[in-house]
Amino acid sequence: MFKTVSISLIALMSQIVIGLALISSPAPAADGPIAIAIHGGAGTINRDDISEQREAAIRSELQRAVEAGHAVLADGGSSLEAVTVAIRILEDAPQFNAGRGAVLTENGRVEMDASIMDGASLAAGAVASVTGLRHPIDAANHVMKDSPHVMLIGDGAEAFAGQFDLEVMDPSWFITDFRREQLEQIQAGGTAMHTSQQPWYSTVGAVAIDRSGNLAAGTSTGGMSNKRWGRVGDSPIIGAGTYANNQTCAVSATGHGEYFIRHVVAYDICARMAYTAQPLAQTANTVINQVLKAAGADGGVIAIDRFGRIAMPFNTPGMYRAAIYRDGELEVSIYNDEGRKHNEALSAH
Numbered sequence: 536m537f538k539t540v541s542i543s544l545i546a547l548m549s550q551i552v553i554g555l556a557l558i559s560s561p562a563p564a565a566d567g568p569i570a571i572a573i574h575g576g577a578g579t580i581n582r583d584d585i586s587e588q589r590e591a592a593i594r595s596e597l598q599r600a601v602e603a604g605h606a607v608l609a610d611g612g613s614s615l616e617a618v619t620v621a622i623r624i625l626e627d628a629p630q631f632n633a634g635r636g637a638v639l640t641e642n643g644r645v646e647m648d649a650s651i652m653d654g655a656s657l658a659a660g661a662v663a664s665v666t667g668l669r670h671p672i673d674a675a676n677h678v679m680k681d682s683p684h685v686m687l688i689g690d691g692a693e694a695f696a697g698q699f700d701l702e703v704m705d706p707s708w709f710i711t712d713f714r715r716e717q718l719e720q721i722q723a724g725g726t727a728m729h730t731s732q733q734p735w736y737s738t739v740g741a742v743a744i745d746r747s748g749n750l751a752a753g754t755s756t757g758g759m760s761n762k763r764w765g766r767v768g769d770s771p772i773i774g775a776g777t778y779a780n781n782q783t784c785a786v787s788a789t790g791h792g793e794y795f796i797r798h799v800v801a802y803d804i805c806a807r808m809a810y811t812a813q814p815l816a817q818t819a820n821t822v823i824n825q826v827l828k829a830a831g832a833d834g835g836v837i838a839i840d841r842f843g844r845i846a847m848p849f850n851t852p853g854m855y856r857a858a859i860y861r862d863g864e865l866e867v868s869i870y871n872d873e874g875r876k877h878n879e880a881l882s883a884h
Contacts, residue, residue, distance in 0.1 A: 625755070664692075686773075
C-alpha cells in the first residue's frame with residue numbers, strides 16, 4: 536500500500552515539475568518570430584569527394600527549399616505548409632535521397648517513406664514503402680488530415696493516396712544514374728543493407744515555427760541503398776525520425792535509422808527539454824553526440840524550439856542543411872567547419 540502511494544506521489548510530482556518547466560517562460564505571441572531549418576542528410580561528406588558543380592547544385596537546392604518555406608511563413612502561412620513546401624522541393628531535387636533521386640532497393644526499385652507532425656495538436660501522418668508517388672510528404676499530410684490513422688504502408692498507402700489525385704510518376708522517373716551506380720558499387724562490394732558502412736544518410740526534412748507559435752516537422756526518404764525485405768527506417772516513425780510538440784520543439788532526423796528507432800531520437804530530444812528545462816542546443820547535442828555516438832550511430836537532426844531557436848547538431852563530417860533564423864539570417868552549409876558560429880538555443884530565455 537505504502538509503495539503504491541509513493542509511486543503515485545512521485546508520478547504526480549514529476550508531472551508538476553514538467554508543467555512548471557513548460558510554463559516558466561511566456562508562450563510566443565500571435566505575431567511571434569518565424570524560422571525554418573531543413574536538412575538533406577548527414578554522412579561522410581568530404582570536400583574532396585564532391586565536385587564543385589555538384590556542391591553548387593546541392594547548395595542551390597537547399598537555399599531554394601528553405602527560402603520557399605520561409606516565404607510561406609512570412610506570408611502568414613502555417614508551419615505545416617512551410618514544412619511541406621520545403622520538402623516537396625527537396626523531393627524533386629535529384630541530389631537528395633527522397634522522391635526523385637531516392638536510393639534503390641536490392642531489386643533496383645524505389646521505395647519511399649515520409650512523415651509529418653503538427654506540434655499544436657500532435658496530429659501526425661506517415662506513409663512507408665510507397666512507389667510512384669512524386670511527393671510522399673503530400674501523402675503523409677493526407678493520412679494526418681483525412682484519415683483516422685497515423686501510418687499507412689505499401690499498396691494500402693498508395694490506394695489511399697489515389698483518392699486525392701496526388702501526382703504519380705513512372706518508376707523510371709525516380710531513378711538517377713548516380714543511384715544506379717551507387718547500388719552497383721554496393722552490390723559488387725558485398726555491402727549489406729543493414730550495416731553502417733554506407734557513408735550517406737541523405738534523408739530530407741524540415742522544421743518550422745509560424746507567427747502563431749505553432750511548430751511542425753516533416754521527413755522524407757528513399758531509405759537505405761540495397762535494402763531488402765520491405766525494410767523501413769526511422770523517417771516515417773513518429774518519435775524516431777520526426778516529432779513536434781508546441782510545448783518543447785520540433786525535430787527531423789537523418790542517420791542510421793535502426794539506431795534512431797531504438798533510441799526514439801526525435802521524441803527523446805523533446806522529452807528531455809520538458810523533463811530538464813535545458814535549452815534546445817544542449818539537449819539535441821547530448822542525444823546526437825553522446826547517446827547516439829556511444830551506441831555507434833551516425834547522423835544528425837535539425838530542431839527548432841517554441842521560441843524559434845534552431846539547433847542542427849550532427850556527429851558526421853558533414854550534413855546538408857540550411858536555415859533562416861528568427862533574425863532573418865540565411866545559412867546554407869554542408870561541412871562541420873562552417874555555418875552560424877553561435878547557437879541561439881544557448882542564449883538566455
